[in-house]
Amino acid sequence: MGAWIMAGITFREAARKKILWTALLAGAGFLLVFGIGLHFQVGDLKNSAVPPFLRYQVISAMLMIGLYTVDLLAVVMTTLTSVDTIAGEITSGTIHAIATKPMDRWQILIGKWLGFVAMAAVYVALMFGGAIAEGYYIGGVLAQHPLNGVLLVFLECVVALSVTFMFGTWFSTLTSGVITLGLLGVAFLGGWLEQMSGFTEGSRLAMVGIISSLVMPSEAVWRRAAFEMESPLSGSLQFSPFSDISIPSGAMIGYAIVYLLIALGIAVYHFRERDL
Amino acid sequence: MFGEKVAVRDLTLSVRRGEIFGFLGPNGAGKSTSIKMLLGLATPSGGEAWVLGAPAGNVEIRRKIGFLPENFRFYEWLTPAELLHLHGRLCGVPSSKLEERVPALIDLVGLTPHINKRLQNFSKGMLQRAGLAQALVHEPELIFLDEPTSGLDPLGRRMVRDIIRAQRDRGATVFLNSHILSEIEITCDQVVFIREGEVVTSRDLHAQQEEAVRVDVRAKKLSPECIEGLARWCDSAHADEERLTLTTSSRGRLPDILRYLVGSGAEVYQFTPQRMTLEELFISVMGEDRGF
């Protein structure tokens, strides 16, 4: 019961403080730019000598880049909007009036978490839906398995969210934000390094990539999402930046789920144990 | 408690149901920390505490506890009515009850003119009033108020006093932290003084015999040894020629003091006990400001 009230209040807070609306406005801006870009590209390709088969691949690659931007935006937005909720309320003392109510502390933390999970779901669904619709109606291309893709990106946001919550039970708002964004940066770099490593067999670079994916699996989840959505041809011909040279396996997705559950478990445990 | 720092050392307290209990001590004495431990916000490294018959921090028992934190802060985007509804729901009060209780409470704490403002536009005193209402919304049996009058104007302070009394008359127990001793004096039934996390002394403010008094004495032939010997009964004794001012924490000791003075050869012309205010008692018990 308490958890649902906390989830509701978290959602309402985002709406009242205009966080949700500004995030959606920024998203609308992105979709506008993306749509215009697609429109021009389609027009220019029509007037060029590029064969239709290649045109399709170029537009598909553009769609993947658009979706990748949505993915990065969604993960960063999730972190930025949620980083203050635990740490900030502990610092300001707001938590005192909440944590003395007749509910266990896990309900506070999980309730807030659920509120942000719901927001991430709305954000990812709208942004992904928008970008995929633009790809289809303007560019005439369709992602392969859009549902798998959108679910994986949502999973990635929930990973970032849980890690943010975990650090928020220890550190101040700013510190938690810096650490989480730093980890996302490591994952980002690691993902690209691992792709680069695909050009050589048994590369040591791949190890670096894999280790960074283990430290923070967010980017690995994205690369799986990209693999799911890309046309097989475009992946193997390396038209898109997300080649299928090294595709994170299903085990990596399982790892990401376990990872987020552990982060959330540590967050709950530490939030219950600590003095407020 | 906090790393190496010990905030509350050795505190033994008992509060009777239905009384207003004053918890006094200098800044940093450990008052707020003690309340936090009783509410389960902080965990003591040792010892035990029972609140309304359950171990401190018990989740179910919190349904019967109201709490106004020191420096009350809350979501700034709420209006006072939304704040009270939220707290009421978290305490499990049915919405039908809240519908009638919330406007009444807002009126009680004098926030009706600001009912549609958000808390971000509230002054410190207004926020404090909202916090007080929040502590009462579920009609708790036990209410912890950590400096409830901080930031309040004189009318607001009187309002708090009236509210506290009304809560006791309803049968609630009130645990009050405050530095405004004149208020404590007229509201509390019992007070405890703590310093550095330990109880220094306690007072039943209804018991005449236990009342602290200051005595103005005029006497001749007061020897320095005689004055030193007063330490047995007195918290302080200052002599200036024939004038002697002493304080004792209990009126019941007066006959012994007088007997001692006469017995040690002093010629006593005047012996006038005066009731000490709580503030005088605080200063005599805590001694000089030791810079906490």
Ligand SMILES: Nc1ncnc2c1ncn2[C@@H]1O[C@H](COP(=O)(O)OP(=O)(O)OP(=O)(O)O)[C@@H](O)[C@H]1O
């Ligand atoms: N968050 C904290 N971190 C470290 N030390 C703290 C913290 N809060 C309080 N303390 C320390 O604990 C001791 C007791 O503090 P507490 O807040 O309980 O005092 P208090 O009696 O309520 O004082 P005041 O009258 O100023 O409100 C102080 O010495 C203080 O320095």
Ligand SMILES: [Mg+2]
């Ligand atoms: Mg205090």
